[in-house]
Amino acid sequence: MTTGLAAPPPPVSAPDASSSAVTTAYVPAPVIGDGTTAGSRARRRWRAVRWPLAVLLLVAIVAGLAALSRPAVSSTPLAPDNPGPYGARALAQVLGDQGVEVAYVTTTADAVSRALAGTTLLVTSDLDLLPEQIDALLETEADLVLVEPGYDLLEGATGGTATLADDWSSPDATRAPECSDPDAVAAGAIRSTGFGLTATGPGSLVCFPGDDSPPDTGAYLVHEGERRVVALDDGTLLTNASITEDGNAALALRSLGRHETLTWFVPSLTDATISEDVGAGTGTLPPWVSVVLVQLLVVAFFAALWRGRRLGRLVTEDLPVVVRASETTRGRGRLYRRSRSRGHAAAGLRAHSADRMAARLGLPRSAAAPALIDAIVRATHRPAEQVAHLLYGPPPADDAALLELARHLDQLESEVFHP
Amino acid sequence: MALTWRAVALAALGVVAVLVVPSYGTVLVWALVVALLCALDVTLAASPRRVAVERRVPGSVRLTGRATSQLVVTNLTGRRLRAVVRDAWAPSAGPQVNRHPVDLPPGESARLTTVLVPTRRGDRLADKVTIRAAGPLGLAARQVSLDVPGRLRVLPEFASRRHLPSRLARLREMDGRAAVQVRGEGTEFDSLREYVIGDDVRSIDWRASARRADMVVRTWRPERDRRVLIVLDTSRTSAARIGDEPRLDASIEAALLLSALAGRAGDRVELFAYDRGVRARVAGAAGPRLMPALADALAPIEPALLETDWPGLVGSVHQRLSQRALVVLLTTLDPAAVETGLLPVVGQLTSKHQVVVASVADPEVAALRAARDSSADVYDAAAAARVELERTAVRTVLSQKGVEVVEGLPEELAPRLADTYLALKAAGRL
Numbered sequence: 001m002t003t004g005l006a007a008p009p010p011p012v013s014a015p016d017a018s019s020s021a022v023t024t025a026y027v028p029a030p031v032i033g034d035g036t037t038a039g040s041r042a043r044r045r046w047r048a049v050r051w052p053l054a055v056l057l058l059v060a061i062v063a064g065l066a067a068l069s070r071p072a073v074s075s076t077p078l079a080p081d082n083p084g085p086y087g088a089r090a091l092a093q094v095l096g097d098q099g100v101e102v103a104y105v106t107t108t109a110d111a112v113s114r115a116l117a118g119t120t121l122l123v124t125s126d127l128d129l130l131p132e133q134i135d136a137l138l139e140t141e142a143d144l145v146l147v148e149p150g151y152d153l154l155e156g157a158t159g160g161t162a163t164l165a166d167d168w169s170s171p172d173a174t175r176a177p178e179c180s181d182p183d184a185v186a187a188g189a190i191r192s193t194g195f196g197l198t199a200t201g202p203g204s205l206v207c208f209p210g211d212d213s214p215p216d217t218g219a220y221l222v223h224e225g226e227r228r229v230v231a232l233d234d235g236t237l238l239t240n241a242s243i244t245e246d247g248n249a250a251l252a253l254r255s256l257g258r259h260e261t262l263t264w265f266v267p268s269l270t271d272a273t274i275s276e277d278v279g280a281g282t283g284t285l286p287p288w289v290s291v292v293l294v295q296l297l298v299v300a301f302f303a304a305l306w307r308g309r310r311l312g313r314l315v316t317e318d319l320p321v322v323v324r325a326s327e328t329t330r331g332r333g334r335l336y337r338r339s340r341s342r343g344h345a346a347a348g349l350r351a352h353s354a355d356r357m358a359a360r361l362g363l364p365r366s367a368a369a370p371a372l373i374d375a376i377v378r379a380t381h382r383p384a385e386q387v388a389h390l391l392y393g394p395p396p397a398d399d400a401a402l403l404e405l406a407r408h409l410d411q412l413e414s415e416v417f418h419p
Numbered sequence: 420m421a422l423t424w425r426a427v428a429l430a431a432l433g434v435v436a437v438l439v440v441p442s443y444g445t446v447l448v449w450a451l452v453v454a455l456l457c458a459l460d461v462t463l464a465a466s467p468r469r470v471a472v473e474r475r476v477p478g479s480v481r482l483t484g485r486a487t488s489q490l491v492v493t494n495l496t497g498r499r500l501r502a503v504v505r506d507a508w509a510p511s512a513g514p515q516v517n518r519h520p521v522d523l524p525p526g527e528s529a530r531l532t533t534v535l536v537p538t539r540r541g542d543r544l545a546d547k548v549t550i551r552a553a554g555p556l557g558l559a560a561r562q563v564s565l566d567v568p569g570r571l572r573v574l575p576e577f578a579s580r581r582h583l584p585s586r587l588a589r590l591r592e593m594d595g596r597a598a599v600q601v602r603g604e605g606t607e608f609d610s611l612r613e614y615v616i617g618d619d620v621r622s623i624d625w626r627a628s629a630r631r632a633d634m635v636v637r638t639w640r641p642e643r644d645r646r647v648l649i650v651l652d653t654s655r656t657s658a659a660r661i662g663d664e665p666r667l668d669a670s671i672e673a674a675l676l677l678s679a680l681a682g683r684a685g686d687r688v689e690l691f692a693y694d695r696g697v698r699a700r701v702a703g704a705a706g707p708r709l710m711p712a713l714a715d716a717l718a719p720i721e722p723a724l725l726e727t728d729w730p731g732l733v734g735s736v737h738q739r740l741s742q743r744a745l746v747v748l749l750t751t752l753d754p755a756a757v758e759t760g761l762l763p764v765v766g767q768l769t770s771k772h773q774v775v776v777a778s779v780a781d782p783e784v785a786a787l788r789a790a791r792d793s794s795a796d797v798y799d800a801a802a803a804a805r806v807e808l809e810r811t812a813v814r815t816v817l818s819q820k821g822v823e824v825v826e827g828l829p830e831e832l833a834p835r836l837a838d839t840y841l842a843l844k845a846a847g848r849l
Contacts, residue, residue, distance in 0.1 A: 031567045033468035208515060241790030288441030295437045298450045302422060302430040309421040311505045312564050325659035326783035329806050333799035347803030352804035399794035406797045
């Protein structure tokens with residue numbers, strides 16, 4: 001009766017249910033829609049956006065009311081929309097009430113395009129103008145009123161018959177016209193803090209000289225040639241603060257109101273244009289470029305909509321713990337290193353080596369040091385002092401010595417394990 | 420509502436129109452035309468909310484195996500459905516290609532198959548199914564994301580099953596049933612058979628031989644129907660990563676190999692996972708039902724960031740076992756955890772049962788101990804040497820209390836535990 005030749009059992013099959021994918025654990029009813037209707041979705045979206053929308057609307061309304069309640073004003077000196085003490089809105093409004101059409105421009109191109117024959121062009125200070133811009137202004141046919149002009153503008157406008165003076169007359173003294181110009185005579189008296197204007201040739205007439213001014217020098221200059229050019233050496237005459245003093249108002253209104261149309265040009269540093277045809281910046285590009293750029297912006301908008309909508313949300317993964325089990329060991333090593341405890345580190349290495357070699361040489365873990373040293377000396381034929389020094393010597397003095405010790409221990413172990 | 424690339428291309432065509440008529444009005448008109456066409460396309464598109472979606476998922480798949488998630492999409496609208504369907508799964512479920520183009524006439528269905536190659540054990544859940552139905556012009560689309568539940572249970576890989584045939588062969592040798600004529604070891608009387616040359620003369624049964632003409636020897640076999648109780652520690656120490664997976668996964672591999680072996684050896688295998696309570700339990704399953712039950716119970720176990728309640732664990736063991744058994748604790752030999760947890764209570768177990776403590780060793784600690792490149796490495800090596808010394812001390816203390824200690828790298832633990840089991844069985848210590 002033998003039982004020794006029984007057939008081997010069939011191999012154990014692994015826990016595997018995927019070999020045939022017929023076991024369908026989940027066959028629920030079909031899902032149709034997400035339970036929302038167009039109405040419920042609209043309500044949900046409305047609830048989501050209504051408060052942000054309300055806040056935006058409120059801000060827009062407040063901003064709009066604030067913008068509408070105040071006319072546009074500026075703080076540019078001598079600008080017709082500046083109501084401050086250095087502005088000239090009072091003068092501009094009076095001119096407007098008297099039927100003069102005041103056009104406020106800030107670029108040379110605009111000024112040149114508006115300054116036709118039979119109109120007045122006011123240029124307040126040419127400090128910010130380029131030589132090319134001054135030339136462009138001089139080529140216009142409009143009557144010029146120059147306030148505090150520079151050399152180039154004044155001499156160019158008067159055909160070289162006038163220039164700037166260096167007049168240090170008393171600024172508080174009232175000056176009489178002392179000339180035949182009807183505007184000056186009508187004004188009667190003004191005060192000036194300017195340096196004065198000097199006529200150097202025929203055609204130019206100077207009025208309002210100071211008490212001790214050089215000959216042919218005054219605060220007001222008229223040049224009658226192809227067109228009438230009026231120059232004032234002091235812009236404060238026109239400001240809101242002092243327009244009502246002395247004969248300032250009469251002089252300003254008469255000078256500027258000579259024609260139906262007044263172009264009020266306040267030059268600025270940011271303006272580099274010369275005329276409408278030849279401007280800096282966009283002038284060198286074909287006119288359709290900006291339109292194409294806008295169209296490309298539209299394309300970018302559609303592309304953003306195309307790429308912006310995900311095909312369903314991102315799926316999250318609940319990750320397992322990522323901390324490695326060896327982290328505690330590494331932390332311990334760093335503690336040894338930071339506290340420079342070479343003695344501890346060396347003791348650990350020595351104890352571990354001794355433990356392994358004792359096990360290899362058949363000694364119990366509790367074996368005494370001399371017994372272990374004897375066994376190692378017999379296995380490796382090394383001097384006993386050397387082995388004793390390696391395993392039970394003093395702690396290493398520095399990191400290099402510790403590294404040396406570790407390598408010597410490795411060598412000793414390898415000799416014990418592979419004699 | 421979603422746009423397609425065609426809408427962008429149509430908007431880009433506007434550049435030509437703008438070049439022909441360069442004015443801002445052209446830009447505005449073209450943008451309005453594109454927007455109107457998109458709106459028209461959306462209104463003409465089939466409603467994705469009138470599409471029936473049904474999911475079929477296999478109940479379970481082994482880790483690294485392939486499974487297929489099937490979606491049956493039925494067009495219930497009166498319009499043609501041109502859509503892209505995305506079958507979203509968590510990344511660890513390993514969906515390969517999960518975006519499917521669909522073109523369905525009204526009333527027809529399509530079956531969309533997403534291949535899943537899971538990369539992590541456990542229950543992997545399906546996310547939403549997104550349908551983006553484009554209009555007849557293909558400029559814009561309507562989109563909806565639907566909750567279509569699906570769950571794929573990813574069973575443990577059981578890579579250690581490759582060690583099973585060799586261990587089964589050794590089991591058969593011990594059993595005396597192998598083809599080679601080796602008399603069985605063990606203490607349990609099996610049968611009488613005729614003497615053949617080579618048998619140990621000490622096993623001759625003289626009384627039986629006297630009754631018949633032939634010499635008869637007694638054969639023995641290992642004990643059968645012993646109880647093996649495997650306890651998986653799922654506390655915080657099982658969460659730490661060793662190599663590329665948590666310590667728990669290596670423990671599960673070892674538990675599966677041991678169960679397969681003990682099940683074949685005729686022992687009754689029980690298992691429970693414990694941290695501060697029983698997380699999973701397999702009891703009473705035997706024969707072909709054992710391994711599927713184990714795999715199914717172990718698949719969803721995740722480490723809990725808790726301290727193990729060792730007295731409670733011992734209480735549960737006593738509750739389960741009335742007679743002597745082999746108790747295998749799959750836990751850690753971390754000195755601090757063992758000293759405060761296992762050591763005070765292990766005596767209660769060893770007094771009644773044969774206890775084996777199995778723990779996964781960390782290959783990184785061994786690598787740290789061997790590093791000698793710089794002085795910083797030597798400090799790490801010293802720390803690793805200390806750790807190993809402490810583990811050796813823990814092993815010694817446990818051995819003195821009568822516990823068999825098994826330690827191995829993640830891929831070595833399972834065969835070592837199986838070998839320990841075979842050695843205990845051969846020695847009749849079960």
